[in-house]
Amino acid sequence: MSRKTIGIVLVALALLALPLVLTQVGTAWVRIANLAILFIFLSLGLNIVVGMAGLLDFGYVAFYAVGAYTWALLASPHFNLHLPFWAILPIGALFACVAGALLGAPTLRLRGDYLAIVTLGFGEIVRIFMNNLSAPFNVTNGPKGITRIDGLAVGGLDFRATDRFLGIDFTGPAKYYYVLLLLLLFVIAVNLRLQNSRIGRAWVAIREDEIAAKAAGIDTRNVKLLAFAMGASFGGIAGGMFAAMQGFVSPESFVLHESIMILAMVVLGGMGNVWGVIAGALLLSFVPEFLRYTVEPAQKMLFGRLLVEPEVLRMLVFGAALVLTMRFRPAGLWPESWHKREMREGEAA
Amino acid sequence: MTVLLAADNISKRFGGVQALKDVSLTIRAQEIYGLIGPNGAGKTTFFNVLTGLYTRDSGTIEFAGRPLRLGSPHKVAQAGIARTFQNIRLFGNMTALENVMVGRHVRTHAGVFGAILRTRAQREEEAAIRRRAEELLVYVGIGQRAGDLARHLSYGDQRRLEIARALATDPQLLALDEPAAGMNATETAALRQLIEGLRADGLTVLLIEHDVKLVMGLCDRVAVLDYGEKIAEDVPETVQRDPRVIEAYLGGQVGDGAH
Numbered sequence: 001m002s003r004k005t006i007g008i009v010l011v012a013l014a015l016l017a018l019p020l021v022l023t024q025v026g027t028a029w030v031r032i033a034n035l036a037i038l039f040i041f042l043s044l045g046l047n048i049v050v051g052m053a054g055l056l057d058f059g060y061v062a063f064y065a066v067g068a069y070t071w072a073l074l075a076s077p078h079f080n081l082h083l084p085f086w087a088i089l090p091i092g093a094l095f096a097c098v099a100g101a102l103l104g105a106p107t108l109r110l111r112g113d114y115l116a117i118v119t120l121g122f123g124e125i126v127r128i129f130m131n132n133l134s135a136p137f138n139v140t141n142g143p144k145g146i147t148r149i150d151g152l153a154v155g156g157l158d159f160r161a162t163d164r165f166l167g168i169d170f171t172g173p174a175k176y177y178y179v180l181l182l183l184l185l186f187v188i189a190v191n192l193r194l195q196n197s198r199i200g201r202a203w204v205a206i207r208e209d210e211i212a213a214k215a216a217g218i219d220t221r222n223v224k225l226l227a228f229a230m231g232a233s234f235g236g237i238a239g240g241m242f243a244a245m246q247g248f249v250s251p252e253s254f255v256l257h258e259s260i261m262i263l264a265m266v267v268l269g270g271m272g273n274v275w276g277v278i279a280g281a282l283l284l285s286f287v288p289e290f291l292r293y294t295v296e297p298a299q300k301m302l303f304g305r306l307l308v309e310p311e312v313l314r315m316l317v318f319g320a321a322l323v324l325t326m327r328f329r330p331a332g333l334w335p336e337s338w339h340k341r342e343m344r345e346g347e348a349a
Numbered sequence: 350m351t352v353l354l355a356a357d358n359i360s361k362r363f364g365g366v367q368a369l370k371d372v373s374l375t376i377r378a379q380e381i382y383g384l385i386g387p388n389g390a391g392k393t394t395f396f397n398v399l400t401g402l403y404t405r406d407s408g409t410i411e412f413a414g415r416p417l418r419l420g421s422p423h424k425v426a427q428a429g430i431a432r433t434f435q436n437i438r439l440f441g442n443m444t445a446l447e448n449v450m451v452g453r454h455v456r457t458h459a460g461v462f463g464a465i466l467r468t469r470a471q472r473e474e475e476a477a478i479r480r481r482a483e484e485l486l487v488y489v490g491i492g493q494r495a496g497d498l499a500r501h502l503s504y505g506d507q508r509r510l511e512i513a514r515a516l517a518t519d520p521q522l523l524a525l526d527e528p529a530a531g532m533n534a535t536e537t538a539a540l541r542q543l544i545e546g547l548r549a550d551g552l553t554v555l556l557i558e559h560d561v562k563l564v565m566g567l568c569d570r571v572a573v574l575d576y577g578e579k580i581a582e583d584v585p586e587t588v589q590r591d592p593r594v595i596e597a598y599l600g601g602q603v604g605d606g607a608h
């Protein structure tokens with residue numbers, strides 16, 4: 001076995017064992033890991049739009065919301081519908097995809113800052129819709145949100161309950177973990193395959209120089225729409241999983257802050273480079289949680305009382321990380337071009 | 350000789366500037382056609398109108414016997430016109446090879462699902478795109494640069510790369526906007542050979558160039574623009590002696606090598 005294969009096997013084993021280990025520490029940590037995976041998934045979806053096609057999207061959370069509400073409405077007592085996951089996830093992806101095309105179509109001529117402003121507005125509009133679509137017909141139940149949403153159930157396997165398997169207890173969150181991991185592998189494969197494909201190259205070409213891309217024969221209109229629609233579909237799938245996992249959705253989960261967070265993950269890690277984006281997403285989802293759980297005890301131990309709220313410190317670290325990245329690594333921690341050079345050196349060696 | 354491109358009474362105005370005024374010209378198949386004129390004469394504007402990047406105010410363009418639609422550059426590329434830019438426009442963070450592979454876009458078909466599923470057709474097409482791109486890099490003389498990022502190439506190599514990307518679209522007409530600008534004598538000589546080779550391979554070349562020696566040595570016919578108007582169109586020897594052309598150049602700047 002080559003060193004690479006051994007490495008992959010070790011990483012795979014570690015990832016498989018992780019939820020079992022975390023369960024010992026506390027189920028809350030499994031939930032944190034799940035949300036982290038969900039955010040990696042989201043940032044890889046957004047990577048298609050921002051990283052590859054270079055379309056600055058500040059409203060990505062809208063598609064996440066569409067997916068979440070699709071699941072919530074089709075699998076809860078709210079409308080008394082209880083569709084199976086294999087129907088809801090594709091429908092959610094489709095709705096999000098349509099929303100993506102709706103956002104994309106009128107904004108095709110916009111670039112950079114202007115596009116950022118319009119997408120930001122779009123994200124807010126979707127959230128406000130969710131907030132107000134409770135009268136005259138109660139569609140979204142307004143700010144109260146939708147409760148008692150069905151969890152994921154595959155065949156007879158209920159993802160809410162704990163199952164004993166091979167003498168090991170698998171809690172609900174641990175089981176979600178494995179599903180999310182599977183979905184994550186899928187989105188990584190999609191990203192990697194698109195990256196080295198005709199359409200992926202067209203996206204990057206548009207990002208690099210739209211006029212040259214046009215002159216080289218790319219129908220930039222269609223190709224950009226495709227990026228919006230693809231990115232949005234992944235947002236929709238992530239939203240569905242979120243609703244299933246939490247059992248509750250409300251407009252509060254889909255605020256601008258979330259969009260910015262996902263965008264920051266893409267930018268921090270290195271736009272366009274799958275591994276960079278994953279690193280960025282991991283960093284931005286785990287470090288704050290880590291701080292949240294360690295800062296309080298650490299301060300109590302050192303000073304005997306709480307000096308700085310964990311939430312404050314979290315935002316401080318977050319802000320500092322972004323400022324430092326933009327200052328010293330404007331192309332991200334692990335930029336696409338580096339990755340290319342490493343690949344080439346790897347080939348030559 | 351068959352006419353490949355016929356531009357008829359093309360006009361284009363930017364605010365107070367009449368960049369093109371009723372410009373008509375015909376380019377025959379397999380000729381090297383020069384487009385010259387003092388700075389700001391409208392040469393680049395003509396390229397932009399021709400390739401659909403600008404909409405024209407009036408006039409028609411017929412290419413290979415069919416009218417060229419307004420304002421859709423990818424349709425122009427599909428019809429068989431490829432171009433390079435005066436101020437080089439490459440995809441800087443893509444490798445040289447990828448830049449050329451982008452040029453194959455218009456002649457290939459694989460979509461998103463083909464790429465995700467890695468269908469057999471997609472894989473074969475992808476391999477063919479790569480092969481063709483590699484060939485073209487070798488053809489323009491930068492085969493050994495395939496893996497370098499475009500922005501890391503030398504100026505002359507970037508110009509060659511732009512030509513390779515244009516060739517990847519399988520054009521009938523290749524429009525070059527000042528390809529020798531910034532090149533030294535050796536590079537210019539190599540460029541000249543390259544263009545002659547292209548013509549020998551059946552391509553038609555439309556060339557904007559300030560290097561008078563290159564234009565006069567290379568072109569079969571030359572058109573001269575001045576303040577948006579065509580003031581001459583003939584074989585180089587005749588154009589060179591045309592009093593209006595001499596006046597246009599001497600009235601403004603000295604033409605040789607000026608930008």
Ligand SMILES: Nc1ncnc2c1ncn2[C@@H]1O[C@H](COP(=O)(O)OP(=O)(O)OP(=O)(O)O)[C@@H](O)[C@H]1O
Pocket residue numbers: 363366367368386387388389390391392393394395435608
């Ligand atoms: N996008 C534009 N907006 C406004 N004016 C323009 C634009 N493009 C060109 N012009 C003007 O049109 C005229 C012709 O410009 P053009 O670039 O076509 O000249 P050129 O013959 O290519 O000159 P050069 O030899 O310097 O490249 C100039 O006066 C220029 O300022």
Ligand SMILES: [Mg+2]
Pocket residue numbers: 392393394435
């Ligand atoms: Mg010019």
